[in-house]
Amino acid sequence: MPVNHSPDTIGQCSTTQATAGASVAERIREIRPELSPSQPSASGNEPLLTGLGLQALSDMDLMVTPDVPSGSEPPSSPQVVEDGGEEDEEELSGGEEADMRSSSGRGSLLTRRGITLRVLLKDGLVEPGDGVLAIHYLGKNFVGDLLNDGKIRWVETGQIFNSPSAWATHCKRLVNPAKKSGCGWASVRYRGQKLVQYKTTWLHKYQPSADMSLVSEEDDDEDEEEGKTAVQAEEKNKNGKPGLNDVMVSRRTDRERIPVRYCTLGTRDAAKDPHTLVELSAFSAINRFQPFNVAVSSNVLLLMDFHCHLTTSEVVGYLGGRWDTNTQLLTVLRAFPCRTRLADRESASAVEEEICQNLFLRGLSLVGWYHSHPRGPALPSLQDIDSQMDHQLKLQGSNNGFQPCLGIICGPYYHGNQGVASTITPFWVVPPPEQRPNDYGIPVAVEVTYVQDNFLTSDVLNEMMLLVDYYRAAPDLVQFNQYWCPDTTMMDKIKGSLSCHAPKDQAYSQILEHVYSQLSGMQ
Template sequence: GKKFVGDLGGDGTITWQETGQVFHSPSAWATHCKRLVNPAKKSGCGWASVRYKGQKLDQYKAAWLRQHQPNVPPPEEGLASEGEEEEMPEEEEEEAAGEGRVPAPEPAAPKKPEERSKKQQCKSLAEPAGTDLGTPGKRLDIKPRVPVRYCTLGTRDSARNPQTLVEVTSFAAINKFQPFNVAISSNVLLLLDFHSHLTRSEVVGYLGGRWDTNTQLLTVLRAFPCRTRLGDAEAAGAVEEEPIPLPTGPYYHGNPGVESKIAPFWVMPPPEQRPNDYGIPMEVEVTYLQDGFLTNDVVQEMTLLVEFYKGAPDLVKFQELWSQDQTYLDKLKGSLATHSPKEQSFTHVLEQIYSLLK
């Protein structure tokens, strides 16, 4: 077996003794070492495969959680523990030596967005709710779908309804840290919200951006709405073939609803020793970045969406009343205002878009 030795710094970095190369997190260090040993093998989390003074870092992390988050409930039965999910053979473990303190918790490395094809999307979703289907002056009471708890699912079952909703689980509830960071721009949120408000039907689209291995940060910079019906298999194939200028990873899926709400989550793979289990939907914390101005690509996508839905039976009638004193157009304007860029001159551009909806 191969053993790698590095120095653990006080700031959480690891310096490889052999080359002097500095890694910004246990995950970056572990991923690099595993690629040297077996490039074809799937990389796990660095916390469970790096040892400090003979003890795995995930044990230090668990102790830190118990000390700083004493009220966090124990992990639910059926959810993978860090050791179960990321356990590595002894010969492939990496060791961080030195007298530095145990680093602050760092996220682990997900797959790079560019490594995922459009047909096999990342399990990270942003679900903006669209407009309701109400009649003028009256909002529709949408029958809620009751989600089930993950621990009740058991192993994969072809008889289970594939549309079953599953409650998301927080990382704190299973004594884990979110294994990566996510930032999303206000322009992306604005386009997602606009797409969801246009129609009474479900909407989907791709998200594109960049992945930083050192900081474990996924930055979502663009949204690419799918201008097709979910049931149109022929058109869906054509959409998948459209070129996209950025690596795609996550996607978004919007359902008609009363409120505009974006709820990002990531489906964590089941542990390797239980491959027939369902993935675990984990709530993802996101940093929102305000753009300086409304970019031309967003305006173009908004215009194309209006053209696609124009005349369709499920297009929202924006002049009708959403509530007693507010039209659907008023509701749309108010929702998009929460994603506005810093430069306020964008309002006249949006007014041109709004004029197309009248």
């Protein structure tokens, strides 16, 4: 974006630093030695709003399955998991599969281990496709692609599994390490139906005299523990109340991601899903310390939370504040929501220019960004980690100074949240060790002090009304008269979540009632 920014506007630190400031800058260079005056990470004159901007974020983590051609293999050779436990199916040659359909003697009847996904594919009972396989286990959901050769690709990691049992055993042990192997065919669903039912259909069609117990053994053990979550969700909606929850339950398999630990990522791999969520580490866990302190205004959280609640799509915004090099304190004073679609590159420049001017007029610097994971955990994806690292380097600039860039993720409609409050996660990224330059950056949790404002400012209220007007006719606007859960409407939810960021002046609730009435009138 061809906009000239003053040093204050773009959040650059002064090159003259106090002793405390210099010491922290040295510590940061210990973490990232390549950040030096002779090797700048980014031009100090580069427009940072573009660097942190909507163009860069148009491919943000939308918590959906990436578009991969049906049945295709990942770009590189991912790990093929073969150990499926006791019930892993045996691979059959093409001749053996043909013999199954041609043989009629009793001795040729298939056992449950004899019918593979490849058999079902050849006979047209199932078709390859992206995201057609799913496992629901102890409240966790896993999504897989069915490949042309009958193997399963786990969407989250790109790992390839030879059979349903191999995949099911692997996923279940991630959730419950004590889990013993069981019947993968009773655990994995194809387009909502258990694969074991397709086995039964195959036997009815090609071996009508077969004993159906060959298929059904061990199924009941899996039903009991895997069906709990789905049954509970179904029972919660039996009251007939319409709600976003109904839609979410039906789409949760495609939306939710199971976070992985950073230590399991290894080196960068093109086969890895960029939407894979990663658990945050603590600075102490990687033998580091948090090189700066952070204070965030309650009005920032309120406006950010309000923005994220309005739509079922991902949103993004910027954070304005001040960086004190003497105290090493980053103060976040203002949120600037981006009233545009992430993929709308044409309007992105205008929106960013307006935010840049607002920062300048208020004497604030750009200190970070926020975005939402509407239905998923408020944890960074691999793509978020790379974006955050890029933003940190751009905000660092080319001088000896250091200015942190704070990332915040807000998860408003994740059913794993406690109560109605959104989960808000501040994070930072530590570069990988020098000896492993091809690893991903390490996402770490940032300790933050939340400062309660005295009252809602006119700026915040004005931004809220502008957001209401922007999303008024949006197809993905949340319907606030619908139900979040059986006894809580979407309006109750947003009110309850925003109350967590209330100012000291209790009159704020009366002021916000006008905003809420506008939301109610948008249905």
